[in-house]
Amino acid sequence: MIERRRASRSEGDGLSRHILPNAGTMVGVCTTLIGLVKLLEARIGPSHVDEYAALTAILFLVSAVTSYLSIRLTAENELAVRLERCADICFVLGLASLSLIAILFAYETI
Numbered sequence: 321m322i323e324r325r326r327a328s329r330s331e332g333d334g335l336s337r338h339i340l341p342n343a344g345t346m347v348g349v350c351t352t353l354i355g356l357v358k359l360l361e362a363r364i365g366p367s368h369v370d371e372y373a374a375l376t377a378i379l380f381l382v383s384a385v386t387s388y389l390s391i392r393l394t395a396e397n398e399l400a401v402r403l404e405r406c407a408d409i410c411f412v413l414g415l416a417s418l419s420l421i422a423i424l425f426a427y428e429t430i
Contacts, residue, residue, distance in 0.1 A: 336387035336404045343384035350377035376417045383410035
């Protein structure tokens with residue numbers, strides 16, 4: 321499997337090249353969510369949504385940094401493959417977390 325990943329990375333079509341811009345965008349989405357929740361807290365009262373969104377933004381930031389480092393390393397480097405896997409896992413965890421936060425916020429449980 322690692323050999324196949326190396327072959328795909330050497331062609332320039334690595335997963336990290338797709339994760340990096342999307343993770344950066346998701347950090348912006350989390351930042352916007354934090355700002356909107358801060359504005360709404362005056363009306364609806366305190367909530368923890370902004371804190372959870374900040375933690376999710378950290379997941380997306382870790383995903384962006386590891387995908388960037390994976391791109392910068394050579395395709396034959398084992399560390400590049402591991403960084404790409406870490407970026408992928410952090411990105412998916414961030415998406416799942418943000419979705420869960422949105423659902424819980426919609427139902428006013430957090």
